[in-house]
Amino acid sequence: MELEECQPENLASLSNDIANNYISSIKLSNFRNYKSFKANFSHHPIAFIGKNGVGKTNILESISLMQPGRGIRSVKLEEMSYKNRGNFGVYINLERNRNSIQIGSSLDIASSKLRKVKVDGKYISPLGLTEYLGIISLTPLMDKIFIEGATNRRKFFDKISWVFISAHANNVRSYEKAIKERNNLLKANSSDKIWFDNIEKHIVKYGTQIIINRFKVLKLLNEQISNNIINFPKANMNLVGEIENIFNQNPDINTFSEMYLKSLNEKRKIDFYRGFTSIGPHKTDLDVIYREKEMTANLCSTGEQKSLLISIILSVAKSYKKHTNLSPILLLDEVFSHLDNDKKQSLSREIESLDSQAFMTGIDKSDFMTFNKDSCIINLDSN
Template structure:
């Protein structure tokens, strides 16, 4: 059973003063010149999931240039055969709020409606940059299978921030540390267990017949993985952590290690094109596994993904998306990049006029 957006309305969101779009579940193509607002629309969709969206922007940075009142995103989401209304918005100086079916909700609750996963041009360097980006990518994969992963992450981060403050202030009271370390250990063990379970699931969902190189993924984490052992390790590390002014062990330092499975080659040593292809194969394995386990694949946001693929791989990606029944939002500069999709996709042309973005359906 497909999960997809059926309606989306943006108000004063970045370059979109007002945009209303209706979708029928097919892949959505957005083409137009650079600066026409294509990525801004993908960013809006990404905010229908927990977190700060695909650009990790602060709420105030999302307000349209022509209006200082704030922004609003309204969406109708068909999930497990049931329609839901999700609204998220923010006014200047306030955090963003969420309402689901007319009731106030947390951002974490959005993860229970649908899984949203994205690839952006900035992620082309994912395998060669710092571990933080790979860790965020992994946690986004995990959210599709374990929506409560966001809550565990928030619990862990909150306890760690409080512990770090004690460390910086050179507080030595063991009772305070023990309470915080117990919270960190409990939430941290959940984070690690979720990550390992999803990596095992992705391995089982690999498609060795695909034209995309298959990624072998592993978790590099020096911290103990059980709650009791992690709590003991944190207690033992207090003196060293106090010298550093921060927590030096735990799942917040984990790394996602990727290799080209067939060649046993580290992803960081692959060409730029192959690194992108490894990310695509991982996204497809994730969608395949979710479809097998829940019947509901994720919504995919693929920004400028076609620009790095040759003609045969573009066609293979589109075929895989359609075969899985995934609602994917794909952006590019011209319609010719999406010719193989034909009538299998909805197409919109993005244009910028008078400093605002417009999205017009193409029939």
């Protein structure tokens, strides 16, 4: 069935349904190729189509700034400003359980390199955005995640984790700061034992919580994947590393924290030689196995890797909705264009069954013919 093709300003009239959690409007100012842009949305799936370079992904990137971090492209904030003007604004209206929340994310490089976030007119840390909405993304930049280094897989899983546990983003930030301080001491060949002891206590405090949260989310996702009946391959996921081995051998949290602190102390000598901290959740890797084939994801075909990623993202969305009672917001950049018709049909049905808002991109509306009439296309070529 063909989707109804719509102009941005007319989308709100499509449906009076109220979803748990969805963006009802967006306004961009000096963002990427948009000097100005605004649109209204229903809670049904929305596809942006148009030629390459028209700004489809830019809209998804602006929405991704409603979470901690630097958006789906992970670039410097000033690169997002229109014609390098050094400032931009992204403003959304979030409908949450029939309440309307106004959220803004902006940058003015002349006054600060940090972006400012406001919720209903009050400044908050970007880390606090996860308390208001959960955004789950799948972009072409993630296509090589299974064959790249552990860092990208770890960041991928941490972004998933803070969707479930809002404090996780702050724990990661505090942990990374403490690790940087310890590394600076190592590089300076410092002999200040008291300062080392103090920093390592902070590392253990935040590192322990990061590990606990990651394993909580891992358990939720693996359970959801096992229960899924979908036309995408099932994945077995595990968190691996030296600190995870210690954690699995010491289920008592106090005992684990003591062992963690002891390991940091014992590794000072070798860490001095290396110039960095060699143990901790910053060294964790995400191990993914194609369950039916019992094959590690890095050995799978490109198509299988893409399908595994989709399977994981769908499990994140379902599990998030189940355990938070809130609808996630999906950002799917150029996902449908690389799928065969059978997989397009399957993914469309999965998104519709979630009853959650999904923003998608593609070059042609033919990529989205598998959605029902409640979904909508915005042709940016004609905007």
